[in-house]
Amino acid sequence: MKKILSGLFAAALGFATVPAYSAGDAVPLPDYEWSFDGVFGTYDKAALQRGFQVYKEVCSGCHSLDLIAFRNLADLGYNVDEIKAIAAEYTVEDGPNDEGEMFERNAIPSDYFPAPFPNEKAAAASNGGKAPPDLSLMAKARVGGPNFVRALLTGYEDAPEGFETGDLSYNKYFPGHLIAMAPPLSEDAVEYGDGTAATVDQMAADVSHFMMWAAEPKLEARKNTGVKVMIFLIIFTLIMYAAKRKVFAKVH
Structure with a gap:
């Protein structure tokens, strides 16, 4: 089915x-x-x-x-043991071995x-x-x-x-x-x-x-970085504006 x-x-x-x-x-x-x-x-x-x-x-x-890769499933909330168990349900091709032959083994977290x-x-x-x-x-x-x-x-x-x-x-x-x-x-x-x-x-x-x-x-990380950059730019703009006001106050 x-x-x-x-x-x-x-x-x-x-x-x-x-x-x-x-x-x-x-x-x-x-x-x-x-x-x-x-x-x-x-x-x-x-x-x-x-x-x-x-x-x-x-x-x-x-x-x-x-x-x-199986290790990427950590982003979904799975812990190390759960990821190992999920990976072990799959077989992947590996090799060659000492005899020059490819072989199959259970997948591990680093496998895709x-x-x-x-x-x-x-x-x-x-x-x-x-x-x-x-x-x-x-x-x-x-x-x-x-x-x-x-x-x-x-x-x-x-x-x-x-x-x-x-x-x-x-x-x-x-x-x-x-x-x-x-x-x-x-x-x-x-x-x-x-x-x-x-x-x-x-x-x-x-x-x-x-x-x-x-x-x-990496959507969450990208958004988090974007928010931090925007906060920095806003604060930087305010500082520069305040500095401009202070510098040019004596001119006027």
Whole structure:
């Protein structure tokens, strides 16, 4: 079941698509609220952990996460032992050994998430001729960012009367409304450890949140630096203004 869901996830992100057939423009994306919005916005660690679970159980069977190492999961609130345990669930290729041969071993925190397929051709052969893309930067690569991902994942519905879809699926948020594969998420597709109800919208929100972090893991640090720079510039401006007033007071 998980393998099927993960295979369908490629379509949800709009990679296995077809041109629009006089279907009109896509519906404008909803303007969702995110904890990381705004100057002082931060990632919600609970949402990140739930989103990682959706990625791990639904998406990772077909989609890689090439730019993320297991140790990066510390940003999500996992401790060292938890990260070691998560890494140990995966195997990675290493070597060569003393005999010049490559070998497999359990992953460790310094390893990056291994790809689900040995190469792009194998990935394409298992997914209808098109290799599922890496998700590391997907939330930044698509116009609309996490809003696009979440909307698309929840935008599947029955086509209007008279709208022919053939073997395709109808998605109200996708331009042309026709997308080549079925919805990737279904109610209770995962079982959240914190007891949160795994509705389609909740899973879509959580995995979108996680994908935003994967695309910009240093967002919080960048914002923190920006705030400090702005405070410095404001204070510096006030000091310079006060100095100017003092220097030119005698002139007047």
